[in-house]
Amino acid sequence: LFSGNVVTDTITLDGVKLNLSKNKQGASNWDDLAKGKPDKKEKPKAEEEDRGQLKISIGGVNSNNAQMIWRDDPSGSHYILDQLNLKTGAIDSGQPVDLALAFELQDVKAKQTWPFKLSSQLLHDTENDKLSLSRLIIELINLELQGGVTINKLSTAPQIAVALKSQEFLPRETFKTLGIAAPVTADPTVLGKALFEVNVDVNPSAIKVSKLHVRLDDTKIDGTASVATAGSQAVRYDLTVDQIDVDRYLPPARKEDKPKPAAKGDDALNLPKEMLRGLDIKGTIKVGKMKASNLRSEDMQMTLTAERGLIRIHPAKANMYGGSYSGNITADVRGKQLKVSMDEKLSKIQAAPLFKDVMDLDWVEGTANMTAKLTGKGDSITDIRKNLNGNVGFAFLDGSIKGVNIPLKIRQAY
Numbered sequence: 001l002f003s004g005n006v007v008t009d010t011i012t013l014d015g016v017k018l019n020l021s022k023n024k025q026g027a028s029n030w031d032d033l034a035k036g037k038p039d040k041k042e043k044p045k046a047e048e049e050d051r052g053q054l055k056i057s058i059g060g061v062n063s064n065n066a067q068m069i070w071r072d073d074p075s076g077s078h079y080i081l082d083q084l085n086l087k088t089g090a091i092d093s094g095q096p097v098d099l100a101l102a103f104e105l106q107d108v109k110a111k112q113t114w115p116f117k118l119s120s121q122l123l124h125d126t127e128n129d130k131l132s133l134s135r136l137i138i139e140l141i142n143l144e145l146q147g148g149v150t151i152n153k154l155s156t157a158p159q160i161a162v163a164l165k166s167q168e169f170l171p172r173e174t175f176k177t178l179g180i181a182a183p184v185t186a187d188p189t190v191l192g193k194a195l196f197e198v199n200v201d202v203n204p205s206a207i208k209v210s211k212l213h214v215r216l217d218d219t220k221i222d223g224t225a226s227v228a229t230a231g232s233q234a235v236r237y238d239l240t241v242d243q244i245d246v247d248r249y250l251p252p253a254r255k256e257d258k259p260k261p262a263a264k265g266d267d268a269l270n271l272p273k274e275m276l277r278g279l280d281i282k283g284t285i286k287v288g289k290m291k292a293s294n295l296r297s298e299d300m301q302m303t304l305t306a307e308r309g310l311i312r313i314h315p316a317k318a319n320m321y322g323g324s325y326s327g328n329i330t331a332d333v334r335g336k337q338l339k340v341s342m343d344e345k346l347s348k349i350q351a352a353p354l355f356k357d358v359m360d361l362d363w364v365e366g367t368a369n370m371t372a373k374l375t376g377k378g379d380s381i382t383d384i385r386k387n388l389n390g391n392v393g394f395a396f397l398d399g400s401i402k403g404v405n406i407p408l409k410i411r412q413a414y
Contacts, residue, residue, distance in 0.1 A: 010059040016066040024073045058091040078108040088122075096123040096134075112179045116140050120148075129154050136164075141177045143169050160202040168195045171216075187248035190217050205230050212239075219244045225283075237283035246292040270379050276333045279306035294357045296320065309334035323348035323367075339377045340384055346370040351396070366399030 022028045066084040070077070082104045089098035101118040117139040123132045131151040138145040147164040171191040175182040182191060199211040207227045214221040223239035287300040300318035305311070309332065316327035327344040349368045355361040374390035377383070 005055045005057070007057045008059065011061050013061075013063040014065060016063060018066070018068045019071075020069065021071040022073060026074060055093045056091070057093070060090055061086065061088045063087075076109065080106040080108060082106055094125065094127070096121045098122075099133075110179060114141055114177070128152075129156065142173050143167075157204050158202075160200075162200045162202070163198075165197040166195050168193055170194075183249070184251055185249050186252040190248045192217055217248075228280075232278075232280040234280040235283065236281075237285075239283070239285045241285070241287045241290075243289040244287065244291075246290065247294060271333075271338055271381075273333045273338060273379075276306075276311065276331070276338075277309040279311065281306040290318075295354075296357060297325070320349065321354045322350040337377045337379055338384065339375070341375045342372060342390075344372045351399070363402045363404060364399070365402060367397045369393075369395045369397070 020029065063084065063086040066081075066086070068081040068084060070079045070081075072078075084103040085101070087100045091097050099118070099120050099122045101116075103116055105114045105116055106112070107114075118137070120133040120136040123130075123134070125131070129152070131154050133149040136146065136148050144167040145164050146167075147162070149163075150161045152159045152161075171194050172182050175191075185191070194214070194216045196215070197211065197213040198209060201208045201210060206229055209223075209225040212221070212223050212225065220242045221239060223237060225237040225239075226235070228234040282303075282305045284301065284303045288298065290297050290300055297318040297320040302313055302316045304313050311331040311333070312329070314328040314330075316325075316329065318325045324347050325345070326347075327342070329344075330339075330341045332339040332341075347369055349370075351364050351366040351368055352362065354368075355364050371393045372390070374388055374392070376385070376388040378387055
């Protein structure tokens with residue numbers, strides 16, 4: 001001890017119970033521990049230097065069957081960490097430590113219990129002010145995550161790097177374990193399997209996702225993203241989706257469902273102009289194949305920019321039914337009212353497959369072209385509809401109707 005080297009055998013704790021609570025006035029049961037009188041006596045510099053050079057060697061720490069109870073009366077939350085077991089390897093200054101942690105998290109209010117396990121190798125590098133968790137394995141509910149965490153500049157401005165990869169899991173089972181009702185979808189087999197891989201860097205100024213890979217059922221999503229945590233809180237993203245059938249994830253359509261008239265004032269709800277003015281976004285989404293509202297498209301690309309109250313989707317383009325779509329949509333909230341403008345075009349769209357998908361009609365053929373240049377302004381969706389103005393053009397070329405005796409239809413109509 002006098003030489004500055006503290007050596008102990010394994011420390012064992014058994015059956016520890018810790019109760020933490022906060023009453024309705026916001027006072028906690030550990031406040032008195034922090035109210036000790038400060039020591040005003042200055043410590044000799046030599047003593048501070050000796051204390052900084054202290055080296056500790058512990059054979060390990062074993063904590064068995066511990067329990068921690070947290071109760072917060074103001075929020076009504078009540079949680080219990082039960083069957084908490086902690087085991088470490090030998091702890092030596094500057095050396096990696098094996099770590100294993102397991103417990104059950106109980107939400108007393110919701111009557112839910114979730115198991116949790118963690119194993120890793122912990123290294124605290126005091127010389128470089130760095131903390132790392134390598135060979136990290138986390139088991140939570142029906143999820144298994146592997147990866148690592150590194151924290152640089154630990155005592156000054158922490159910079160956190162996280163790399164996690166999940167094993168394949170069942171989203172519907174996850175919902176069930178969490179006590180959450182799974183979404184009702186048109187296709188009951190969706191949300192059947194998933195996995196993800198993500199690399200995240202967190203520093204005082206931004207959160208950056210340098211790698212994102214998600215697989216949900218038959219869809220793969222890859223990309224990058226970042227969010228500034230200071231200043232304008234700018235959002236940047238670049239996402240690629242190989243294929244997706246949106247209709248499978250929507251609620252099932254029911255024949256008895258009828259459109260309900262909008263309640264008075266619902267559609268006239270004022271638009272959140274202040275929130276829109278504060279957006280700082282730039283990102284692109286690319287989709288290889290997509291089906292939505294039974295419409296099919298390929299090679300879709302949409303770029304969204306929002307800066308100082310000017311929001312624009314351009315370029316917006318896709319290939320569909322032998323033709324193409326292009327669009328330029330702008331929302332301007334820099335003034336007192338929202339101004340919307342649309343410049344959209346459909347070119348050389350084949351009618352036969354389009355009508356087959358949308359209306360289940362297979363007796364119309366031809367090529368359709370459509371243009372729409374529209375503007376509107378107002379404080380609500382209703383106002384914009386009332387003020388909508390512009391030009392719409394439609395052409396149907398080389399049209400034909402299969403299997404229909406037109407003169408007979410005319411005589412029948414007459």
